[in-house]
Amino acid sequence: xxTAVSTLEIRNLHVSVETEEGPREILRxxxxxxxxxxxxxxxxxxxxxxxxxxxxxxxxxxxxxxxGSITLDGEDLLAMSVDARARAGVFLAMQYPVExxxxxxxxxxxxxxxxxxxxxxxxxxxxxxVKTAMADLEIDPAFAERGVNEGFSGGEKKxxxxxQMALLxxxxxxxxxxxxxxxxxxxxxxxxxxxxxxxxxETGILLITHYTRILRYIKPxxxxxMTAGRIVDEGxxxxxxxxxxxxxxxxxxxxxxxxxxxxxxxxxx
Amino acid sequence: xxxxxxxxxxxxxxxxxxxxxxxxxxxxHVVPTGREEAWRFTPLRRLRGLPSGPxxxxxxxxxxxxxxxxxxxxxxxxxxxxxRVLTPADRVAAFATARAGGATAVTIxxxxxxxxxxxxxxxxxxxxxxxxxxxxxxxAYGHLVIEAGPFAxxxxxxxxxxxxTYAGNVEVYVGHGASLTVISVQDWDPGTVHLGxxxxxxxxxxxxxxxxxxxxxxxxxxxxxxxxxxxxxxxxLYGVFFTDAGQHQEHRLLVTHEARSCRSRVTYxxxxxxxxxxxxWIGDVVIGADAVDTDTYELNRNLVLTDGARAxxxxxxxxxxxxxxxxxxxxxxxxFDDEALFYLxxxxxxxxxxxxxxxxxxxxxxxxxxxxxxxxxxxMVSVSARLGESELPDGADPTETSDLAGPAExxxxxxxx
Ligand SMILES: Nc1ncnc2c1ncn2[C@@H]1O[C@H](COP(=O)(O)OP(=O)(O)O)[C@@H](O)[C@H]1O
Ligand SMILES: [Mg+2]
Numbered sequence: 001x002x003t004a005v006s007t008l009e010i011r012n013l014h015v016s017v018e019t020e021e022g023p024r025e026i027l028r029x030x031x032x033x034x035x036x037x038x039x040x041x042x043x044x045x046x047x048x049x050x051x052x053x054x055x056x057x058x059x060x061x062x063x064x065x066x067x068g069s070i071t072l073d074g075e076d077l078l079a080m081s082v083d084a085r086a087r088a089g090v091f092l093a094m095q096y097p098v099e100x101x102x103x104x105x106x107x108x109x110x111x112x113x114x115x116x117x118x119x120x121x122x123x124x125x126x127x128x129x130v131k132t133a134m135a136d137l138e139i140d141p142a143f144a145e146r147g148v149n150e151g152f153s154g155g156e157k158k159x160x161x162x163x164q165m166a167l168l169x170x171x172x173x174x175x176x177x178x179x180x181x182x183x184x185x186x187x188x189x190x191x192x193x194x195x196x197x198x199x200x201x202e203t204g205i206l207l208i209t210h211y212t213r214i215l216r217y218i219k220p221x222x223x224x225x226m227t228a229g230r231i232v233d234e235g236x237x238x239x240x241x242x243x244x245x246x247x248x249x250x251x252x253x254x255x256x257x258x259x260x261x262x263x264x265x266x267x268x269x
Numbered sequence: 270x271x272x273x274x275x276x277x278x279x280x281x282x283x284x285x286x287x288x289x290x291x292x293x294x295x296x297x298h299v300v301p302t303g304r305e306e307a308w309r310f311t312p313l314r315r316l317r318g319l320p321s322g323p324x325x326x327x328x329x330x331x332x333x334x335x336x337x338x339x340x341x342x343x344x345x346x347x348x349x350x351x352x353r354v355l356t357p358a359d360r361v362a363a364f365a366t367a368r369a370g371g372a373t374a375v376t377i378x379x380x381x382x383x384x385x386x387x388x389x390x391x392x393x394x395x396x397x398x399x400x401x402x403x404x405x406x407x408x409a410y411g412h413l414v415i416e417a418g419p420f421a422x423x424x425x426x427x428x429x430x431x432x433x434t435y436a437g438n439v440e441v442y443v444g445h446g447a448s449l450t451v452i453s454v455q456d457w458d459p460g461t462v463h464l465g466x467x468x469x470x471x472x473x474x475x476x477x478x479x480x481x482x483x484x485x486x487x488x489x490x491x492x493x494x495x496x497x498x499x500x501x502x503x504x505x506l507y508g509v510f511f512t513d514a515g516q517h518q519e520h521r522l523l524v525t526h527e528a529r530s531c532r533s534r535v536t537y538x539x540x541x542x543x544x545x546x547x548x549x550w551i552g553d554v555v556i557g558a559d560a561v562d563t564d565t566y567e568l569n570r571n572l573v574l575t576d577g578a579r580a581x582x583x584x585x586x587x588x589x590x591x592x593x594x595x596x597x598x599x600x601x602x603x604x605f606d607d608e609a610l611f612y613l614x615x616x617x618x619x620x621x622x623x624x625x626x627x628x629x630x631x632x633x634x635x636x637x638x639x640x641x642x643x644x645x646x647x648x649m650v651s652v653s654a655r656l657g658e659s660e661l662p663d664g665a666d667p668t669e670t671s672d673l674a675g676p677a678e679x680x681x682x683x684x685x686x
Binding site for chain 2: 085100101116
């Protein structure tokens, strides 16, 4: 199983959540392979299961994997705790970042960098590293002393997510709608931050988005369309252009359209 | 924090705040039975008879470390400064003053601006007793009188350590235009019972900041009260408590606005952990008919860290005038925010450290306002140590770690009791 480059492999992934009416299956057999340096976009209408996929990768306890596998470089991610996955190189930029009152951004960043790198970063270089990364994302230095996500605007939260990605240098970064809720300026800044990480070539990026807007800034090599818990179409950047014009109607209306590539019909890329 | 039990009610719906009997004579007060509003949450059997005022057979040593210019005196029982602010509202408080037979007084002169805090160390000389209440520390009584003269500013720390069965009153007179911070730390050893009335009188245009930090002891029950002697008074009352298995920590506050244009803010935060940990917070605020232009808000938040712990939180606001700037309260008791823990763990932070960060953050809002650095750090370390223990296997002695947070050996100066 071990591959030369970092690879996230998702096979036949089924995920359920517990609801008042009992377990409800959300992902119904997802296959996906993301290699180091590659950028994949997952696009799909609201409710199709995009966030569920990202939570399942990160290990959120509410999302229960009932079948299938997720591996990183051949290691079974599903056997790892949430924090162990992060230390193994998984990063999730959340669609709705959580407020942690009273825990300062600087304390949080240092705690996570220490955990992920396996040792506390040297104070002198660390301060510079954080300052530079914040400046790149046009984040006011005063943010360092604020509580994590506490009172942040939507755009500030998303920039703070990208800041963490830049500092933690993951093998695989899942960006769950990092583009939504951003004005044009913020979208440009956030996209620039993602591009910078991508340019290092050390990170495989899974860019989850509802809109095609961000794809004008970040060109994925692979585009996957998800509806109703399955990947229903896959292709190159040209697929994004088709979606830009036609939206998701052709996938959603009248059930799974005949034109669609069958999900799980062999590994992509 | 997820709210699982919110007792907040709209201010208009709040009922009458009980008016207890006020008298220095213990016999004027009822012997608590547990049915009284004031005693209904308190485990009376664990008070070691304090409501009946047993003779003192133990000691709480008082040492005062004060900057130059601050007067430290021993007052005899008939001194007029005793009882100027505090008239006991229950038997234990009445016995505390009566049996203390005088008081230790700390006076910051008019217009003095202290750059160092006054530190009053109250050390219970009872046997250090890691096993809990099995061998109770002896009974002791105490009374402190603190005064900040007009336009003075300063900080007074009351540092309670050791083990004792202690009924101790504190009365604080804040002069007109003065600015006083009083920090009372209850860092008792296990096996301690501590009951106390802390009465504050805030002068015209004066500012009071009170911190009550309750960490140790078997049973701690404090009654902070605030009154205003003129308009423009401002009182901020902060509290932090960490209630461990078997501990009972009760904070009953009463803020009475009779003067106009005064402000009060109450912010108490507690964490509870372990079997039979019990925290009680009562926040009574009265706004009298003449107290127009009052601005008040009180908040209690409790973080329940494990099963078996219980928090009672009762805010109560009585408003007798329609012309207030603001009057509100909030109370919430909840568990760890799972989403916050997930967020931290998704950044590689192990679960135990994630919990520690969340609890630190929860308390930081209050603790970070304590601007006596040694004390700030000691309290943070103490909170950490307590959290760290939850990772220890059963049977580990919890006092071992919290001792790390104990006070550095002081160079005591000033008048002992
Ligand atoms: N924790 C949850 N409990 C119940 N239902 C959920 C939960 N999370 C997601 N769902 C449901 O699963 C479906 C997919 O949700 P989600 O993964 O958030 O979609 P997307 O991110 O594509 O908008 C939706 O119908 C949503 O309501
Ligand atoms: Mg989503």
